[in-house]
Amino acid sequence: MTDTKKRLPAIAPEAMTPAQKAVADAIMAGPRGGLRGPFNAWLHSPEFADRMQKVGEYIRFQSSLGPRLNEMAILITAAHCSAPYEWYAHHPLAMKAGLQADIAEAIAARQRPEKMREDEAIVYDACQQLHNHRMLDDAVYARAVAAFGEQGVVELIGVTGYYTIVAMTLNVARVLPPADAVVPVKAPEG
Numbered sequence: 001m002t003d004t005k006k007r008l009p010a011i012a013p014e015a016m017t018p019a020q021k022a023v024a025d026a027i028m029a030g031p032r033g034g035l036r037g038p039f040n041a042w043l044h045s046p047e048f049a050d051r052m053q054k055v056g057e058y059i060r061f062q063s064s065l066g067p068r069l070n071e072m073a074i075l076i077t078a079a080h081c082s083a084p085y086e087w088y089a090h091h092p093l094a095m096k097a098g099l100q101a102d103i104a105e106a107i108a109a110r111q112r113p114e115k116m117r118e119d120e121a122i123v124y125d126a127c128q129q130l131h132n133h134r135m136l137d138d139a140v141y142a143r144a145v146a147a148f149g150e151q152g153v154v155e156l157i158g159v160t161g162y163y164t165i166v167a168m169t170l171n172v173a174r175v176l177p178p179a180d181a182v183v184p185v186k187a188p189e190g
Contacts, residue, residue, distance in 0.1 A: 008173040
């Protein structure tokens with residue numbers, strides 16, 4: 001990003017409308033515990049923020065895919081969307097959830113990881129097709145349904161779509177990781 005001036009800045013609590021304050025309080029009281037990532041930007045549209053944070057809470061904390069596969073899908077999205085803050089926030093969560101570091105490194109380099117479990121290969125292939133073609137071919141769809149069921153396929157589409165919106169918000173708002181963070185995903189120019 002050529003201009004590092006932040007856009008859609010955080011709204012001071014005393015300057016929030018009642019609707020913004022209600023959403024901010026709900027986010028802070030939930031499992032996230034704070035207003036990080038896209039939430040400060042989203043508060044500029046409190047109804048949107050409320051609806052998105054509820055979708056995100058389900059996708060992140062209750063998905064039938066489980067944390068390892070969910071976080072893998074988020075990292076794929078962060079790399080695809082060139083969203084360094086998204087990578088910064090979710091890489092540690094992916095490692096904690098059991099994703100192997102070499103898989104994350106390959107994803108960051110936009111390369112197909114060499115040594116994936118079968119469920120990881122399905123997530124990788126599905127996410128690539130969703131990002132590149134906005135659909136799943138019959139073979140990948142059949143593998144995904146066999147591994148995760150129809151609910152899991154819907155939730156994989158959901159995590160990919162939701163975190164694409166998160167990535168777009170972070171990039172437009174110019175939300176970046178701390179200056180000393182080592183993040184292999186770089187923000188787009190613009």
